Amino acid sequence: MASTLVRPSSGRWIGGVCAGLARRFGISANTMRLIFVISCLLPGPQILIYIVLWILMPSER
Numbered sequence: 001m002a003s004t005l006v007r008p009s010s011g012r013w014i015g016g017v018c019a020g021l022a023r024r025f026g027i028s029a030n031t032m033r034l035i036f037v038i039s040c041l042l043p044g045p046q047i048l049i050y051i052v053l054w055i056l057m058p059s060e061r
Contacts, residue, residue, distance in 0.1 A: 006060045015054035 005024050007016030013033070022032035040046050 005057055007054075007057045009060045015050070016059070017050055017053045017057060020057055020060075021053075 007020045011019050018032040019029040022029040
């Protein structure tokens, strides 16, 4: 597991949030994206959380 939560500069699709979370938890970025898409089918504030993380997570330098 990585120790910091950052949005990577490479391998991102939209904002890099899923890629950053995947790197942090040691799983594939595509797996994290799939989890996010499936979670969007459930009721809840997933899109809002994604946007907040996009704003709060720093970009990798």
